[in-house]
Amino acid sequence: MTPAARTQTAIELLDAIIAAAREGGASADVLIARAMAARRYAGSKDRRAIRALIYEAIRRCGEVPQSGRAAMLAVAADDPAVAESFDGSSYGPAPIAFGEPVATGGVAPAWLIDALAASGVDGDQAAALLGRASLDIRVNPAKASVAMIQDAFPDAQPTPGLALALRLPPDTRLEASEPYAAGAVEVQDAGSQAVTLAAAAQPGMRVVDLCAGGGGKTLALAAGMDERGEILATDTDRPRLSRLEPRARRAGVAIVETRLLNPGAEADALADWSDNADLVLIDAPCSGTGTWRRNPEARWRLTPARLARLVETQARLLDVAAGLVRPGGALVHIVCSLLDAEGAGQVDAFLARNPAFRVEPLALPLGTPHGPGMRLTPLNDATDGFFVARLVRA
Numbered sequence: 224m225t226p227a228a229r230t231q232t233a234i235e236l237l238d239a240i241i242a243a244a245r246e247g248g249a250s251a252d253v254l255i256a257r258a259m260a261a262r263r264y265a266g267s268k269d270r271r272a273i274r275a276l277i278y279e280a281i282r283r284c285g286e287v288p289q290s291g292r293a294a295m296l297a298v299a300a301d302d303p304a305v306a307e308s309f310d311g312s313s314y315g316p317a318p319i320a321f322g323e324p325v326a327t328g329g330v331a332p333a334w335l336i337d338a339l340a341a342s343g344v345d346g347d348q349a350a351a352l353l354g355r356a357s358l359d360i361r362v363n364p365a366k367a368s369v370a371m372i373q374d375a376f377p378d379a380q381p382t383p384g385l386a387l388a389l390r391l392p393p394d395t396r397l398e399a400s401e402p403y404a405a406g407a408v409e410v411q412d413a414g415s416q417a418v419t420l421a422a423a424a425q426p427g428m429r430v431v432d433l434c435a436g437g438g439g440k441t442l443a444l445a446a447g448m449d450e451r452g453e454i455l456a457t458d459t460d461r462p463r464l465s466r467l468e469p470r471a472r473r474a475g476v477a478i479v480e481t482r483l484l485n486p487g488a489e490a491d492a493l494a495d496w497s498d499n500a501d502l503v504l505i506d507a508p509c510s511g512t513g514t515w516r517r518n519p520e521a522r523w524r525l526t527p528a529r530l531a532r533l534v535e536t537q538a539r540l541l542d543v544a545a546g547l548v549r550p551g552g553a554l555v556h557i558v559c560s561l562l563d564a565e566g567a568g569q570v571d572a573f574l575a576r577n578p579a580f581r582v583e584p585l586a587l588p589l590g591t592p593h594g595p596g597m598r599l600t601p602l603n604d605a606t607d608g609f610f611v612a613r614l615v616r617a
C-alpha cells in the first residue's frame with residue numbers, strides 16, 4: 224500500500240471508531256482487527272503502519288473528533304510525512320483544503336481533566352495516562368520458576384518487589400511461546416499484580432472474587448494459596464466468566480468455582496457466603512481512566528452520566544461485599560481509575576455507611592499512599608493507574 228492509501232484506511236477506520244465511541248459500539252482494537260481481516264491486500268507492515276496512525280490520532284485528540292479526517296489532520300499538523308500523504312492519489316485522501324477543520328488536541332475531555340485535577344492528578348500525571356503500556360507477565364509458580372521463564376525470554380526484566388512479575392520487550396511473541404501455551408505465564412500488568420498483593424490471600428482461606436471477569440486477579444490470588452482453600456469467582460458477564468474455567472485449568476488451578484450473578488440481585492445469589500468469607504476482592508467495574516495507555520479511546524466513551532452509574536454500582540457492590548465478610552475478615556476495593564469518586568472517595572463513603580469496617584494500612588512494592596488506600600500511576604510506577612484499599616471488619 225502507498226503511504227496515502229494507509230492514511231486513507233486509517234481515516235476510514237477512525238470514522239468507525241468515533242461512531243462506536245458515540246454509540247457504545249465495539250472498541251478500537253476490535254474494529255481494527257475486524258477491518259484488517261477484511262482487507263486481505265494489506266500486508267503486515269501496512270497493518271502495523273495503519274494501526275500506529277490510528278492510535279497516534281486517538282492519543283492526540285482529547286475531545287471526540289468531528290471526523291476521522293479531522294483527527295488525522297491533527298496528526299498531519301505535526302508530521303510532514305503524514306501531511307504529504309494527503310496527495311489526492313486514487314486510494315489516498317483528498318489534498319488538505321485551506322481552513323479545513325482540524326480536531327483539537329488535548330489529553331481528555333475538559334470535564335474529565337477537571338475531575339482528574341480534583342482527584343490530585345496534575346497535567347504531567349494526566350499526560351502519562353496516554354503513554355505506551357509495557358508487556359508484563361506473571362509467572363505461574365505451579366508450572367514454572369521465574370528462572371525458567373527468564374531462560375525462555377532472556378530479555379525479561381524483573382520488577383523490584385514483585386517476585387513473580389517480569390517485563391518483556393513490547394514486540395515479544397508471547398502467545399506463540401511454549402510457556403504461554405503451558406499456562407506457565409499470564410499476561411498481567413505489574414500494577415495489577417501489585418494491587419492484588421493487598422488481598423494477602425493465604426492457603427486455606429475462603430475467598431470471594433466478586434468481579435472476577437476472565438480471572439486475571441483470581442489466578443493471582445490462587446497463586447498465593449498453594450491449591451488450599453476456596454475461591455468463588457463471580458461476575459454478571461457470562462462470556463467473560465466463561466473464559467475463567469478453561470484459563471484456570473490451563474494454569475493448573477483447581478480451587479476456583481464460578482457463579483454467574485444477576486445485576487441487582489447479587490446478595491441473594493451469595494446468601495450461602497453471608498458473614499463467611501475470609502476475604503472479598505472487588506475489582507470493580509470502573510471508568511478505566513488508569514488504562515488509557517491500552518484503550519485511549521475509552522476517554523471518548525466516558526460521560527458524567529456513565530461515571531455516575533459506575534460510582535453507584537461500585538457503592539452497591541461494596542455493600543454486598545460487606546455482607547459476605549466474616550468478623551475479622553477483609554474486603555479489598557480495587558479500581559483501575561485515578562478518579563477519587565471511584566477510589567478514595569468511594570471508600571470514605573463506604574466507611575461512613577459501615578462503621579464495623581476500618582482501614583488497614585498497606586505496604587505494597589509500588590504506589591504511594593492516597594486517602595484511605597494507595598494509588599499507582601503510569602508516571603510514578605510505570606504501570607497502569609490503580610487505587611486500592613484494604614478494609615477489615617471488626
Ligand SMILES: C[S@@+](CC[C@H](N)C(=O)[O-])C[C@H]1O[C@@H](n2cnc3c(N)ncnc32)[C@H](O)[C@@H]1O
Pocket residue numbers: 433434435436437438439440441457458459460463484485486487489506507508509536540
Ligand atoms: C475490572 S473488571 C474485572 C477484571 C478481572 N478482575 C481481572 O482481573 O481480569 C470488572 C468486572 O466487573 C463486572 N461487573 C460489572 N457489574 C457487576 C456486578 N453487579 N456484579 C459483579 N460483577 C460485575 C464486569 O463484568 C467486569 O468483568
